[in-house]
Amino acid sequence: MASTAAAEPTRRDFIHVATGAAGAVGLALLAWPLIDQMNPSASVLALSSIEFDLSPVQEGQQVTVMWRGKPVFVRHRTAKEIAEARSVPVSSLPDQLARNANLPDSAPASDQDRMFKPEWLIMIGICTHLGCIPLDHQGDYGGYLCPCHGSQYDTAGRIRKGPAPENMYIPPYSYLSPTKVKIG
Amino acid sequence: MAGQSTYVPKTGFTRWLDARLPILRFTNDTMMTFPTPRNLNFWYSFGGILTFMLGIQIVTGIVLAMHYVPNASMAFDSVENIMRDVNYGWLLRYMHSNGASFFFLAVYVHMFRGLYYGSYKAPREVLWILGVIIYVLMIATAFLGYVLPWGQMSFWAATVITNLFTSIDQILPHTGTAVTQWLWGGFAVGDPTLNRFFSLHYLLPFVIAGVVVLHIWALHVPGNNNPLGIDVKGPQDTVPFHPYYTVKDLFYLSLFVILFAIVVFYLPNALVEPDNYVPANPLVTPPEIVPEWYLLPFYAMLRSIPQKLIGVIVLFGALATLVFVPWLDTSKVRSMRFRPLAKQFFWALLLDCVLLGYLGAHRPDAVFPGTGIPMLPFARLGTAYYYAFFWVILPLLGLIETPRPVPATIATSVTGSGVEQVNAPAE
Ligand code: HEM
Ligand code: FES
Numbered sequence: 001m002a003s004t005a006a007a008e009p010t011r012r013d014f015i016h017v018a019t020g021a022a023g024a025v026g027l028a029l030l031a032w033p034l035i036d037q038m039n040p041s042a043s044v045l046a047l048s049s050i051e052f053d054l055s056p057v058q059e060g061q062q063v064t065v066m067w068r069g070k071p072v073f074v075r076h077r078t079a080k081e082i083a084e085a086r087s088v089p090v091s092s093l094p095d096q097l098a099r100n101a102n103l104p105d106s107a108p109a110s111d112q113d114r115m116f117k118p119e120w121l122i123m124i125g126i127c128t129h130l131g132c133i134p135l136d137h138q139g140d141y142g143g144y145l146c147p148c149h150g151s152q153y154d155t156a157g158r159i160r161k162g163p164a165p166e167n168m169y170i171p172p173y174s175y176l177s178p179t180k181v182k183i184g
Numbered sequence: 185m186a187g188q189s190t191y192v193p194k195t196g197f198t199r200w201l202d203a204r205l206p207i208l209r210f211t212n213d214t215m216m217t218f219p220t221p222r223n224l225n226f227w228y229s230f231g232g233i234l235t236f237m238l239g240i241q242i243v244t245g246i247v248l249a250m251h252y253v254p255n256a257s258m259a260f261d262s263v264e265n266i267m268r269d270v271n272y273g274w275l276l277r278y279m280h281s282n283g284a285s286f287f288f289l290a291v292y293v294h295m296f297r298g299l300y301y302g303s304y305k306a307p308r309e310v311l312w313i314l315g316v317i318i319y320v321l322m323i324a325t326a327f328l329g330y331v332l333p334w335g336q337m338s339f340w341a342a343t344v345i346t347n348l349f350t351s352i353d354q355i356l357p358h359t360g361t362a363v364t365q366w367l368w369g370g371f372a373v374g375d376p377t378l379n380r381f382f383s384l385h386y387l388l389p390f391v392i393a394g395v396v397v398l399h400i401w402a403l404h405v406p407g408n409n410n411p412l413g414i415d416v417k418g419p420q421d422t423v424p425f426h427p428y429y430t431v432k433d434l435f436y437l438s439l440f441v442i443l444f445a446i447v448v449f450y451l452p453n454a455l456v457e458p459d460n461y462v463p464a465n466p467l468v469t470p471p472e473i474v475p476e477w478y479l480l481p482f483y484a485m486l487r488s489i490p491q492k493l494i495g496v497i498v499l500f501g502a503l504a505t506l507v508f509v510p511w512l513d514t515s516k517v518r519s520m521r522f523r524p525l526a527k528q529f530f531w532a533l534l535l536d537c538v539l540l541g542y543l544g545a546h547r548p549d550a551v552f553p554g555t556g557i558p559m560l561p562f563a564r565l566g567t568a569y570y571y572a573f574f575w576v577i578l579p580l581l582g583l584i585e586t587p588r589p590v591p592a593t594i595a596t597s598v599t600g601s602g603v604e605q606v607n608a609p610a611e
Contacts (some may be wrong), residue, residue: 084519
């Protein structure tokens with residue numbers, strides 16, 4: 001065996017490489033179903049839109065609805081809250097993107113770009129730090145205070161202080177009528 | 185040190201078996217005649233205790249799985265059913281939940297023992313790294329298990345920990361969210377999450393058992409280190425594992441089990457967050473989310489950092505650091521008994537971990553009771569010391585410290601001369 005120096009590749013070498021390559025490709029093909037099975041299943045994806053009637057929500061009040069297993073805050077903002085949120089320059093915000101699924105990714109975090117109608121803030125009520133549910137009408141900015149690690153959001157759900165990196169997300173939604181919204 | 189086999193089959197059957205499957209020879213050589221340093225102390229009984237606790241967790245766990253239902257709408261009730269209606273269900277569950285605590289207690293003693301006696305140094309680096317792998321697997325297993333009762337703490341611990349992965353979004357936009365949804369099998373922690381966590385919680389202890397086999401294999405190649413940290417020079421330095429260490433280990437195991445039994449029977453909920461007896465509610469975050477005590481130091485590190493991604497890196501980095509310890513410690517002397525400076529930094533590290541544990545149980549904006557002194561700076565200092573110990577102090581000490589002289593052999597240190605002690609101990 002060791003007698004020949006740097007021998008030419010033989011037909012046997014070729015078979016070894018070909019077998020190894022076929023095996024590796026086969027394994028990779030099999031790995032994908034094993035990985036992908038953990039992604040949200042068709043039945044989970046099927047639950048992805050809900051309708052909601054705004055009329056019972058009073059000014060200054062917030063209700064929470066479930067959408068895809070997540071809480072969605074529907075907040076009827078007061079004139080004062082709207083004025084406060086609109087007076088903040090976007091350049092002073094920690095996260096300057098709107099995080100609004102209804103607008104392009106690059107939309108700025110102005111109060112206008114966080115919602116369709118100024119009175120109605122419709123937003124996924126999950127802290128962008130590690131996923132706790134912030135408490136409404138609390139904190140220094142009158143918006144939200146997260147009990148877990150103290151992140152504070154303003155009345156437009158924009159992060160103002162604390163470890164959370166991003167504004168709370170706006171889900172895709174549309175008005176079906178002046179008082180009815182479809183989320184998802 | 186493994187040496188030649190001394191096994192001699194005595195009966196016809198054992199001779200027959202030995203020629204076919206030398207399992208009795210293997211048992212004899214690894215657990216009976218295995219030459220073990222004669223000076224192993226109390227702290228060396230924790231390896232055996234750990235093996236015992238792993239057995240307890242597996243046995244009680246398999247039995248609990250006969251009654252537990254991994255479904256988001258039934259899990260909490262099925263655990264209550266175990267507690268109230270299943271015969272001895274309360275005992276099995278309390279053994280399993282407190283067993284995890286005692287398992288971690290033992291592993292922490294075992295790890296600090298290894299740090300103190302320099303058991304991670306050549307030729308035991310692989311042994312140490314296998315230990316770190318076991319520890320990480322234990323953390324994963326305990327976290328997955330904590331989710332199963334589907335109480336408020338279960339749900340929110342799962343939410344916070346899986347959300348750690350969303351921090352990847354800050355380097356690769358959308359990737360972190362995709363990974364997190366893949367872990368959840370949905371858009372939030374829910375039924376699919378619970379199901380897979382149960383599957384993995386069942387699996388991992390057997391993976392741990394497999395790594396423990398490798399760990400003990402890697403132990404038996406160089407043999408045990410010992411409190412003096414010097415190599416075994418010959419038979420005068422060792423005694424056979426049985427009966428010397430089987431009996432010693434059994435004695436300390438008994439004490440440990442008594443302690444375990446006291447907690448299981450008299451204080452079964454001492455270490456439990458009351459919130460976990462409230463069913464999971466995805467709409468209400470409890471006022472304070474804390475992990476089990478054995479993970480608090482890491483939680484303190486996470487919460488001491490105001491930036492999300494960096495906090496997560498610091499958390500996982502603290503675990504990863506342990507892998508490098510064999511190469512970070514530059515000292516030629518293994519045991520800290522002979523290292524006057526290293527010894528002090530070691531005790532400071534132990535205190536540091538206890539302090540971090542205390543701080544981890546409090547909100548970052550908390551103050552020390554009755555003083556008004558904020559905790560946050562201490563959590564940051566504690567985190568900094570943890571890293572400094574491994575990455576700065578250990579490497580430097582090896583260069584500047586003058587160790588005390590180490591004894592020539594284990595036997596001289598134990599008997600004063602050792603010369604007349606060469607004979608094999610009587611049996
Ligand atoms: C399920 C968990 C574990 C089990 C069952 C286990 C088991 C054992 C056993 C039976 C021994 C021999 C007896 C002794 O020296 O105490 C041992 C030794 C050792 N273990 Fe572990 N172990 C575990 C986890 C760990 C961890 C997490 C580490 C460190 C990161 C570790 C590091 C070591 C070292 C360095 C030794 C050699 C000790 C010496 O000779 O000084 N082990 N282990
Ligand atoms: S989860 Fe909200 S601040 Fe950490």
